[in-house]
Amino acid sequence: MGVSAGAGMIHYVLLTRDDLGRSVVDSRVIDVDPTDGLDGPGRVNAGIDVMLSAAREADARVGPIGVAARTTAQRRHLRSRGSGPRRQIRLVAEDEAVVAYLADTGEIDRFSAAVVVDCGDTGMTMYTVDPQNRQITAVERSTVISGRRLDRAIAEGLTADNPALGDSSRTRAGRSELISACRTAKEEIAYGGAGSGGTEGSSVTLPGGSGRVSLTESHVAGAVEPMVREAREVFDRYVADVAARGINPDAVVFVGGLANLPAVREITQGHDFDTVCPSAPELVAATGAALLAGESGPSTARLAFIGGRPQREWLSAMPLAVAGAIIAAALITVYAVSSSFAERQVTEPSPSVDSVPAVATTSEQRSDPVPTTSAPVTRVPDQPVEQTFEQTFEQPTVPQQPVPTPDRDAPGWATTELAPTSPSTGTSTRTLSPYPWPTMPFAPGTTPRIPPDLLPKELLPSSPAPTPPPPDHSATPRAEAPAAPSSSSPVPVPR
Numbered sequence: 282m283g284v285s286a287g288a289g290m291i292h293y294v295l296l297t298r299d300d301l302g303r304s305v306v307d308s309r310v311i312d313v314d315p316t317d318g319l320d321g322p323g324r325v326n327a328g329i330d331v332m333l334s335a336a337r338e339a340d341a342r343v344g345p346i347g348v349a350a351r352t353t354a355q356r357r358h359l360r361s362r363g364s365g366p367r368r369q370i371r372l373v374a375e376d377e378a379v380v381a382y383l384a385d386t387g388e389i390d391r392f393s394a395a396v397v398v399d400c401g402d403t404g405m406t407m408y409t410v411d412p413q414n415r416q417i418t419a420v421e422r423s424t425v426i427s428g429r430r431l432d433r434a435i436a437e438g439l440t441a442d443n444p445a446l447g448d449s450s451r452t453r454a455g456r457s458e459l460i461s462a463c464r465t466a467k468e469e470i471a472y473g474g475a476g477s478g479g480t481e482g483s484s485v486t487l488p489g490g491s492g493r494v495s496l497t498e499s500h501v502a503g504a505v506e507p508m509v510r511e512a513r514e515v516f517d518r519y520v521a522d523v524a525a526r527g528i529n530p531d532a533v534v535f536v537g538g539l540a541n542l543p544a545v546r547e548i549t550q551g552h553d554f555d556t557v558c559p560s561a562p563e564l565v566a567a568t569g570a571a572l573l574a575g576e577s578g579p580s581t582a583r584l585a586f587i588g589g590r591p592q593r594e595w596l597s598a599m600p601l602a603v604a605g606a607i608i609a610a611a612l613i614t615v616y617a618v619s620s621s622f623a624e625r626q627v628t629e630p631s632p633s634v635d636s637v638p639a640v641a642t643t644s645e646q647r648s649d650p651v652p653t654t655s656a657p658v659t660r661v662p663d664q665p666v667e668q669t670f671e672q673t674f675e676q677p678t679v680p681q682q683p684v685p686t687p688d689r690d691a692p693g694w695a696t697t698e699l700a701p702t703s704p705s706t707g708t709s710t711r712t713l714s715p716y717p718w719p720t721m722p723f724a725p726g727t728t729p730r731i732p733p734d735l736l737p738k739e740l741l742p743s744s745p746a747p748t749p750p751p752p753d754h755s756a757t758p759r760a761e762a763p764a765a766p767s768s769s770s771p772v773p774v775p776r
Contacts, residue, residue, distance in 0.1 A: 282332055283571025284348040285375070285564075286325050286359060289313055289402025289428055290538065292564055293332045296571040297341065307335065308564055312464070321355075322363020326588045330365065347371045347574030348587075349378040349566045351406070360585045367589030371574040375399075376408055378569030379536055380415050385572055388534070388557050395532040395557070396520070398548065399566075400539035402428035405512060407519050409528055419523050425511040426545070428464070428538055434504035435463045435496065443494050466496040468538075502544045509544055516548050531555065538563040 285292040295307040311328050319327065329346060336343045348370050350356045356372045379397060389395045389412045399406040404424040408417050424430075436459050523530065532555040539545050540562035549556060559565055733741060 282329070282336075282343050282346045283378075283567040283569070283574065284325060284328065284346065285378070285567035285570065286321070286348055286350045286355065287313075287402055290563075291325060291328055292567040293328050294564055294567045294571055295332055295336060295341070295343070296568060304568075306561070306564065306568060307339075308561075308567070309335075310563075312461070320363050321358050322361060322587050323365050324363075325359065326363055326365030326368070329368070345371055345574035347373055347378070347570035347572075349373050349375045349570035351375040351401075359587060362590040363588050364590055365588035367586055370585055370587050371570075372583050372585045373570050373573045375566050376406070376417050376420070377415075378566045378573060380410055380417060380569070381572045382559075382565045382569035383410070383534065384412070384415060385569075386559070388559065389532060392530075392532040392555070394528055394530040395534050396523070396530045396554070397534045397536060398516070398540075400426060400428075400535065400537040400545055402538065405515070407516070409523055409530055410534075419519075419526065419528070421519055423512070423515045425515055426505070426508040426539065430508065431501075431505055431539070432460050432464045432467070434508075435467065435501060436460045438500055438504050439463065439494055439496065463496065467501055470496070470498055470501065501542065505539075505542060505544050509547055512545075512548050513550065517551070520552065532557055534558070536562045536565040 283294045283296060290313060291311045293309040293311070297305045297307075299305060309328065309331060311324065313324065317324070325348065333343060346368070348359060350359060350372065351374070356374070359370075359372060376397070376399075379399065383389050383395075383397075389410065392412060395410050395412065397406075397408055397410055404422060404427045406420065406422050408420040410417055436456070440459075520530070533549050533552075534557040535546055536559065540558055546556060546558065
């Protein structure tokens, strides 16, 4: 099997040999559509599957598969993992495949050198071949003539002759459909038929299926004529450069899809060259790739693999699962952010120092005065002494609570001292305080007696002397020495 992986069309051939050595070629062609969702290797692989199915129907066994590509970048791209089943192929250069076909058919064996003009879908390639050693030299590329440019020119000519085409091809999609229909009709025309006169042709379907327009050989010749004039100038310059290198070709070989047009072969006008055009010029490269794939020897280094990567569409399970996970994560994030903002809006403000009511730092003083007894005595000479008792009231003084000093070894949080708060004019809060300190019911200078039944036997005193009873302070107070008058105690006036 041979494949010619062109940029515009991909040609496939099944090459078989009969018992007499004659070649039988079964071919297919795939029009490259960039919107089909396939990559380059996957598109080539899909055509190979079609040809293998055809071989199975014919009960034929397929040997090595050769794939021809024009540039090194195209061959490198084909070696990458594309969609479809993984299979082994033989990658060859397009010019080498053409030379292999010409050498196998013997069409240039009688010439000393030949110039090959390959007119394809994206341009024109020219190179010189030595039939004796298959050496290729002086490769030159030009885009003055190409299949895509010709298709656009045919569509413009038909639009000028048929106003209905202009109305239906105003949109980009309609124009693309018209150009594709012109390409298909161009391939179906039988060029150079005896007695045709250029009046028989093919029909072009209008965009949207609104009608059909006839496309004849004369339409194609009129569209390609300006390109042929430019290509003739390029060919003349190429022949002059080859002659300057000491190469004198005596034949021109036309291959490629545009070689079927008789007008294209007029590029060699003005030169005394023999013109060679194979019967199926568009299949030359694919047939040569099949021939090189069947050869054994050093060419085995061109083995490569194609396919093996699954082709996933946008509506398959994996892309949908990934998209669903991304959407779910986005919704969860939005919900979390909105919830945090909502909590911040309803949070109550924290109390500040100014909003806290002042708390009394001292204990509440008792409103009832505490009675105290004083017994000042004044002795008047020659008069009986009279003791006078006067009850006065004295406000008790509250001892100040010692301020604890901060411990330097204590943790920082324990030594933090809050700033004093300013008194508040609001309602104060009552606070329980241990002031005044509770007093013990023991007289000063006495030792409290512990009941013997509360002490352990080991701690009981050894002498059974009884402890003197505590003094009784409830008796009548004794007369004391007169004290110095003070501002707080009034002095009695003698009667």
